[in-house]
Amino acid sequence: MYDTAIIGGGVCGAAIAMYLSKYEVRCALFEKENDIAMGTTKANSGIVHAGYDPEPGTLMSALNVRGCELTEELCTTFGVPYRKCGSMVVAFDQKDVEHISRLYERGIANGVRGMRLIDREELLAAEPNLNPEVRGALYAPSAGVVNPWRFCIAMSEAAAENGVEFYLNSEVTAIEKITGGFRITAGGKEYEAAYIINAAGIYADRIAAMVGENDFKITPSKGQYYLLDKNQAGLVNSVIFQCPTDRGKGVLVSPTADGNIIVGPNAEKDNLPDDTSTTREGLEFVAAEAAKTTSKINYRENIRSFSGLRANSDAKDFIIGESPVCRKFINVAGIKSPGLTSAAAIGEYIIDVLKDCGMFMTEKKGWRVPEPKIRFAELSPEEKADICKRNPKYGNVICRCNTITEGEIIDALNSRIPPRTLDGIKRRAGTGMGRCQGGFCGPKVHSIICEFYGVPAESVLLDREGSYIVCGKVGERE
Numbered sequence: 492m493y494d495t496a497i498i499g500g501g502v503c504g505a506a507i508a509m510y511l512s513k514y515e516v517r518c519a520l521f522e523k524e525n526d527i528a529m530g531t532t533k534a535n536s537g538i539v540h541a542g543y544d545p546e547p548g549t550l551m552s553a554l555n556v557r558g559c560e561l562t563e564e565l566c567t568t569f570g571v572p573y574r575k576c577g578s579m580v581v582a583f584d585q586k587d588v589e590h591i592s593r594l595y596e597r598g599i600a601n602g603v604r605g606m607r608l609i610d611r612e613e614l615l616a617a618e619p620n621l622n623p624e625v626r627g628a629l630y631a632p633s634a635g636v637v638n639p640w641r642f643c644i645a646m647s648e649a650a651a652e653n654g655v656e657f658y659l660n661s662e663v664t665a666i667e668k669i670t671g672g673f674r675i676t677a678g679g680k681e682y683e684a685a686y687i688i689n690a691a692g693i694y695a696d697r698i699a700a701m702v703g704e705n706d707f708k709i710t711p712s713k714g715q716y717y718l719l720d721k722n723q724a725g726l727v728n729s730v731i732f733q734c735p736t737d738r739g740k741g742v743l744v745s746p747t748a749d750g751n752i753i754v755g756p757n758a759e760k761d762n763l764p765d766d767t768s769t770t771r772e773g774l775e776f777v778a779a780e781a782a783k784t785t786s787k788i789n790y791r792e793n794i795r796s797f798s799g800l801r802a803n804s805d806a807k808d809f810i811i812g813e814s815p816v817c818r819k820f821i822n823v824a825g826i827k828s829p830g831l832t833s834a835a836a837i838g839e840y841i842i843d844v845l846k847d848c849g850m851f852m853t854e855k856k857g858w859r860v861p862e863p864k865i866r867f868a869e870l871s872p873e874e875k876a877d878i879c880k881r882n883p884k885y886g887n888v889i890c891r892c893n894t895i896t897e898g899e900i901i902d903a904l905n906s907r908i909p910p911r912t913l914d915g916i917k918r919r920a921g922t923g924m925g926r927c928q929g930g931f932c933g934p935k936v937h938s939i940i941c942e943f944y945g946v947p948a949e950s951v952l953l954d955r956e957g958s959y960i961v962c963g964k965v966g967e968r969e
Contacts (some may be wrong), residue, residue, distance in 0.1 A: 492517075492671065492672060492683040492684060492685060493515055493517050493518060493519045493682065493685070494516040494517045494518060494684070494685050494686065494850070495511060495517075495518045495519075495520070495683040495684060495685070495686045495688060495850075496519050496520075496521065496673070496675055496682065496685075496686070496688070497511075497518065497521070497576075497687075497688045497690055498521050498523030498525070498663050498675075498687065498688065498689050498690060498691050498698055498766075499520075499521075499522065499530070499660070499689070499690035499691040499692055499694075499695075499823075500520055500521075500526075500528065500643075500647070500657070501530050501531060501643065501690065501692050502528070502532045502643040502646070502830075502831055502834040503526075503690045503692075503823050503826055503834045503836075503837050503838070503944065504520055504522075504527075504688075504690040504823075505520075505527060505643045505644075505646040505647040505838075506646050506824065506834045506835050506837055506838030506839075507588070507688055507690060507838045507841050508520050508647060508650035508655045508838075509644070509646040509647070509649050509650045509655075509838060510526070510838040510841065510842055511655065511837055511838075511841075512649065512652075512653035512654055512655050512855070512858070513653070513854060513855055514651040514761070514842070514852040514853060515853045515854075515855050516852060517654075518650075518654070518655045518656070519656045519657075519658060519682065519684065520647075520650070520655060520656070520657050520658065520659045521661045521662075521663055521677045521678075521682075522657070522659050522660075522661060522664070523660070523661065523662035523694075524659065524660070524956075525659050525660050525776065525911065525912065525915075525952070525955065525956060526536035526659060526908075526910055526911075526912065526914075526918070527643060527644060527647050527657070527659070527908060527916060528639070528640040528643040528644055528756065528864055529954075529955070530646075530692045530693065530800070531692055531693070531799055531800055531801060531802060531830070532639050532640055532643045532831070533640045533799075533918065534716075534767065534798065534800070534803075535639055535640065535714075535799050536561025536716070536743060536745065536753060536755070536756065536795055536832070536833060537559075537636050537637055537638060537639050537745075537749070537753070537831070538578070538634070538635075538636060538730055538743070538745065538829075539559055539562050539563070539573070539634060539635040539636060539637050539831070539832045540555055540559065540578070540634060540829040540832045541555075541556075541559060541578060541603050541606070541632075541634040542555040542559055542598065542601050542602070542632045542633075542752060542827070542829070542832075543580075543594045543595065543597050543598025543601060543603050543606065543629065543631060544594065544597070544829070545597075545601065545737060545829070546597070546807070546808075547597060547600035547601055549628065549807075549808045549809075550785070550808050550809045550811055550827070551808050551809050551833070552807065552821070553600045553601075553836075554833040554836040554837055554840060554882075555601070555829045555832055555833050555836075556601055556602050556603060557830070557833075557836035557839070558832045558833040558834060558835050558836035558837070559633055559634070559635075559832055561637065561835035561836055561839065562635075562642070562832060563575060563835075564641070564833055565646070565814060565835055566637060566642065566645075566647070568860060568862070569645035569646070569649065569861075569863070569918050570645075570864065570866075571637065571638060571641045571642050571643075571645050571750035572637065572638040572641060572749055572796070572872060573635060573636070573637045573638075573748055573870035574596055574635055574636050574637075574746065574748050575633070575634075575635040576630060576634070576635055576636060576728060576729045576730065576746055576920070577630060577632040577633070577634050577635070577729040577730070578630075578631045578729055578730035578731075578732060579609075579617075579618065579628040579629065579630055579631075579729050579730070579731050579732065580594060580615065580628055580629040580631075580635035580732045580733075580734060580735075581614070581621065581622075581625050581627075581628045581731060581732065581733060581734075581784065582625065582626045582627050582629075582734065583622070583624060583625060583626060583733075583783065584626065585626075585654075587626065587734045587821070588626055588627060590625070590734045591608065591628065591629040591734065592607055592608065594629050594850060595608055595629055598629075598631065601772075603631060603632055603633065604633060605631070605632045606629060606630065606631045606632075607629075607630045608627065608628075608629055608630075609627055609628055609629075609630050611625055611626055611627055611852070614627060614628045614630075616822050617659075617728065617731060618727055618728060618729065618731065620726055620727060620785050620787045621727075621731070621784060621895065621960065622762050622783060622784060622785060622786065626702075628727075630865055634729075634730055635648075635730075635748075636730065636745060636746060636748045637748050637831070638747075638748045638749060639831055640722055640918040641918070641919075642831075642834075643834075644837075644908070644919060645849060645861075646835075646908045647907075647908055648861050648906060648908055649859075649860065649861055651907035651908055652859050652860075652861045653744075653858055653859055653905055657679060657908055658677060658682075659829045659908075660678055661677040661678030662677065662678060663675060663676065663677045663691075663698060663701075664676050664677070664959060665701060666687065666698070666777055667685040667703040668702065668813075668817065669683065671685060672684050672685035672686065672819065673687050673819075673820070675687070679816065682810045684881070685818075685819065685850070686819045686821065686845060686848070687702075687819070687821065688821045688823060688841060689818050689820065689821065689823060689824060690823040690824075690826075691766060691823045691824075692709075692802045692826070693709055693711045693800055694709070694762045694764065694803045695709055695802065695810075695822065695823070695824035695825070696708050696709040696804075696824065699796045699814065699820075699822060699824065702814060702816070702817040702820050702853040703816050703817060704814045704815070704816045704817060704820070704822075704893065706815060706816075706890060707804050707805060707806055707810055707824060707825060708804065708805050709802050709803065709804050709824065709825065710760065710761060710804070710805070711761075711762045711764050711766075711800040711801065711802065712758055712759060712760050712762060712765070712801040712802050712803045712827075713757075713758075713759040713762040713766065713773075713798050713799070713800055713801075714756025714757055714758055714759070714798060714800075714801065714909070715755055715756055715757050715759075715769050715770070715774055715777055715796065715797070715798040716753055716755030716756050716763035716771040716796065716797055716798065716799075717753070717754040717755060717774065717777065717778070717788075717790065717793045717796055718747075718751055718752075718753055718754075718793065718794055718795040718796070718797065719751055719752040719753070719754070719788070719789070719790075719792050719793055719794065720751065720792045720793075720794045720926050721750045721751055721925075721926075722750070722792060723752045723792050723816070724746065724750050724751070724752065725787060725915075726744070726752050726785070726788065727744050727745065727746060727752065727781075727785070728746065728785060729745075729746075730745040730746075731743060731745060731784055731785075733743045733780070733783065733784060737780055740748055741780070741793075741892060741957070742754070742755060742756065742777055742780035742781050743755070743784075744781055744784050744785060744788065747920075749753070750793075751926065752788075754777060754778070754781050754788060755777045755781075756777065756799070757776045757777050757780070759773065760803075762800060764800065767798045767799065767800060767801075768798065769796045769797065769798050770795065771874075773798070774796055778790060778853065778856055787919065794925075794926050795928060801827045801828065801830075802824070802825060802826055802830070803825070803827050804824060804825030804827070804852050805826050808825075809823075809824075809825055809826055809830075809833070809837075810822050810823075810824040810825040811823050811824075811837065811840065811841075812844060813844065813847075813848050818848070819848060819849075821841065821844055821845070821848065823837060829845075835848050840921075848967040855882060858915070861907065864899070864903075864919075864920075865878065865885070865898065865899060865902060866899070867881070867885055867888075867894060867895070867896045867898070867899060868894040868895070869894060878898070879915065882898055884896065884897040884898035884901060885897070885898035885899070886898075888890060888934060889922060889932050889935045889939070890920075890921065890922040890923065890924075890925060890931075890932040890933060890936075891925075891927075891932070892901065892924070892925020892926050892927055892931075892932075893921050893922070893925045895920050895921050895922045895932070897939060899920045899921075900916055900920050900922065900936060900939050901943070902920070902942075903915075903916050903919035903920045904916075904939075904940070904943045906919065910956050911944065911951070911952070912930065912940075912951065912952045912953070912958075913933060913936050913940070913951070913952070913953050913960070914953060914954040915936060915954075916940070917929070918937050930954035933960075937951055937960060937961075948960075948961050949961055949962060949963065
């Protein structure tokens with residue numbers, strides 16, 4: 492029997508697994524997809540929010556501010572792309588000026604440090620490409636941007652390095668209460684655990700219903716984005732928000748941790764949990780809203796349009812704690828924005844929740860930080876020459892857009908949670924993230940995966956189950 496079972500391999504599940512791996516507990520994580528970071532975690536803005544938006548006194552406010560601090564620390568530890576670029580909430584009229592003043596007061600109450608209200612002149616000096624009609628902004632220097640899936644994978648690999656067992660392709664289909672805990676059916680097999688942590692994202696209400704809890708409902712909300720080429724870097728230098736509304740934080744224009752510019756999202760309610768399509772109408776709305784911030788967005792340099800789903804709930808705050816109807820079943824649900832920012836703090840917080848629920852925990856001695864991955868493009872010429880001499884595979888550049896080598900792809904395949912798909916390699920090594928979006932490197936990555944695993948080309952997927960790349964050789968007939 493496992494001491495703890497985590498359901499969901501997104502950034503919150505990963506953070507919980509990492510913090511649990513620091514204790515002498517037997518822990519398993521179940522993920523329904525063939526890889527971790529496959530849901531909301533891989534398709535969001537990548538913003539590390541400062542913490543002025545949540546209502547003071549809520550879990551959301553406390554975990555946002557703490558998470559902002561922890562995210563920077565962990566990214567430094569794990570070598571995850573992170574930029575502390577600050578954020579601006581821009582005011583365009585007197586109503587907006589009053590709104591950012593209220594956000595400032597809220598941020599002070601939440602413990603956000605370093606915020607300032609700045610005037611039009613200072614704003615345009617920092618961000619000269621903004622709409623000249625701006626009136627001022629709330630500046631929060633503690634905000635930043637992170638590569639969300641690399642953050643999730645780094646925490647997951649740290650958890651795996653320290654004993655957490657990961658079960659992929661293991662959708663949880665039933666939970667039964669038994670003496671001493673639960674029997675979980677996942678991926679067609681049965682497992683037992685004393686405690687369950689429900690971090691299933693947009694499916695969290697369905698998992699909760701398996702133990703008889705129907706106190707909350709998750710309604711997926713879709714947001715669509717543009718991702719601009721790195722040659723547009725400098726369009727903005729910080730995360731630029733418009734004033735938030737009841738529908739969310741609005742359309743933003745922001746640098747990414749990897750050097751691109753991201754524009755979006757919109758907010759589409761009542762979506763199906765597997766609908767991540769983009770639409771002309773949705774993207775046109777994003778472009779129209781973003782034009783209020785700046786007219787200098789060059790959409791001809793868009794290299795990717797995508798959408799992600801938020802796990803909106805019918806509660807105003809995060810839903811974190813023991814189920815009111817089932818002891819030892821802990822929900823981590825309704826983790827909408829600032830969920831990415833709060834994830835590490837949620838992982839830290841769950842340790843106290845488990846202790847309060849009666850779980851005895853002893854800290855582990857000798858917790859290990861995984862060896863950092865080699866990032867060839869970031870090495871000095873001398874370091875590149877040395878590593879190529881030791882392993883010629885690092886001298887074989889596969890992804891020309893981002894200078895990703897065969898050696899880095901092999902490293903990804905040898906990782907603690909090895910990928911088996913092209914997008915799994917992309918999330919770890921960065922292939923396919925450049926201007927060509929895998930047009931040149933994709934076939935080469937495909938071939939490397941086939942050779943590494945000794946499998947036929949037809950068996951290798953792009954991403955999720957069913958996303959086949961090839962079905963046979965040209966000219967072959969049955």
